[in-house]
Amino acid sequence: MALWKCQICNFIFEGPAPPDNCPKCGAPKEKFSQLSEQEALSVQKSRRTNYLHMKALTLLHELLAISEEIIKEDLDPPCIKLANSEKEFAQITIQKIKAELESHMKKGKWG
Numbered sequence: 001m002a003l004w005k006c007q008i009c010n011f012i013f014e015g016p017a018p019p020d021n022c023p024k025c026g027a028p029k030e031k032f033s034q035l036s037e038q039e040a041l042s043v044q045k046s047r048r049t050n051y052l053h054m055k056a057l058t059l060l061h062e063l064l065a066i067s068e069e070i071i072k073e074d075l076d077p078p079c080i081k082l083a084n085s086e087k088e089f090a091q092i093t094i095q096k097i098k099a100e101l102e103s104h105m106k107k108g109k110w111g
């Protein structure tokens with residue numbers, strides 16, 4: 001399946017031909033150009049990577065909730081210390097992933 005890129009808003013359309021109008025910005029189909037095989041491959045890679053980062057985000061949010069639950073149980077200091085480091089890891093990594101995904105979107109890699 002060919003990939004078509006809107007030259008106005010960078011929307012990427014997948015299909016045998018470009019759409020009559022861009023679903024995102026409404027530009028006519030003349031504004032679409034077909035991506036080369038190389039470009040199409042990098043869009044697919046980028047989509048896959050974004051999808052995997054989103055999956056990691058889901059897991060980290062789960063870890064965050066679990067660590068907070070452990071802290072609430074208040075068993076003993078080593079347990080709380082460990083839970084705090086789990087919580088900190090989750091929070092920092094969530095921020096890093098969000099920043100990375102935002103930079104993908106700014107580069108027009110978000111497809």
Ligand SMILES: [Zn+2]
Binds near residue numbers: 008009011023027
């Ligand atoms: Zn567009």
